[in-house]
Amino acid sequence: MPTHESASGAVSKVTRESSLGIESRLEGWLQENLSGFERCRVGSFSSSTAGGLSGETLIVPLEQAPVSAVVVKLEVLEAATNPQTSFSTLLTLQKALGDIDTLPVPRLLGAESSPDVLGAPFAVMEFVAGQIPSDIPPYAASGWVREATAEQRAQMWDSGLDFLVQLHQLDWQALALQHLQFDAPGDDHLERCLNFSVQLFRDESNGRSSAICEEAIAWLRSHRPGPARECLNWGDARIGNIIWQNFECAAAIDWEMGCLGYPGIDLGWWSFFHRWSTFGQNNPALEGMCVGQELADLYHARGGDRIEQFVYYELLAAIRGLSIWLRMFDAMKAQGAFGDLDPLGDEIHMVKVVDALMREAR
Secondary structure (H helix, E strand, C coil), X not given: CCCCCCCCCCCCCCCHHHHHHHHHHHHHHHHHHCCCCCCCEECCCEECXXXXXXXXXXXXXXXXXXXXXXXXXXXXXXXXXXXXXXXXXXXXXXXXXXXXXXXXXXXXXXXXXXXXXXXXXXXXXXXXXXXXXXXXXXXXXXXXXXXXXXXXHHHHHHHHHHHHHHHHCCCCCCXXXXXXXXXXXXXCHHHHHHHHHHHXXXXXXXXXXXXXHHHHHXXXXXXXXXXXXXXXXXXXXXXXXXXXXXXXXXXXXXXXXXXXXXXXXXXXXXXXXXXXXXXXHCCCCCCCCCCHXXXXXXXXXXXXXXXXXXXXXXXXXXXXXXXXXXXXXXXHHHCCCCCCCCCCCCCCHHHHHHHHHHHHHC
């Protein structure tokens, strides 16, 4: 379940000098723990180039195994750059969702809770080939998403929303996911998410704030929509957490922020992060991809719930997202970056998005 406690050890990036020992240990673990892998051989692996924040991801080629490759994801044990992830939630959801044949979620093949093998607990997952949009630099600035046609980007948008609709219609009680609640007080999922998000922002800001952030928090407290349909939330719903094949969703990954909530919580996160990748960082809007009420209407047209007062969910995502930025800012500041930059100043990318959303909300 999502919490706002600091994670505890950074997973060191694997270098070629250290990988030989890891390959041997991982090979032995696979042979001993996974059925059908008793004679497998691990080839030279690499870290994924996708810019995830919740742990190092290794692409591991195999020989004499039932599959040609697996993905190994290591838990972050300290200095986590995203303060709201849970490795146990990832394991729970990868197991529950990966076993649903009609859902594009990679299967969990096995997991190790001890750090003795690779230096941190890890999960072994099905490998799915494809492309992942970049966070750094943002996909709106350069790369294959920016270079795609408007029609191809619209195809991505439709396919991604189709996955969200499918996810939000799952019977989470039948999947025994009742425990995935936001770790905050409240009478319903939205109130708990709001209290969780504000407390997370307070924890990471360490007394810092800005007029626009305080206005947004006050507005969120006084304009909360009524209850909506309960559903399973991905938590980190965005195109950068999807493996794409020919502009279609082939696999949804990174389930560390999964929780119970409302459809608008996931969709607001999707919209906010696209605004951050485009407008927030002075990149083009990317024709074929929409945000705001237009996105909510498209989600409804694809079979999802009608979401009223959608700007609320976008602002909620923005306050929650700022906690990630503040954690990253402080880590880089400690290494000598940024000088006297105000992390919540008007020119900051996420703060720009908050300001734009408040102008819509007022």
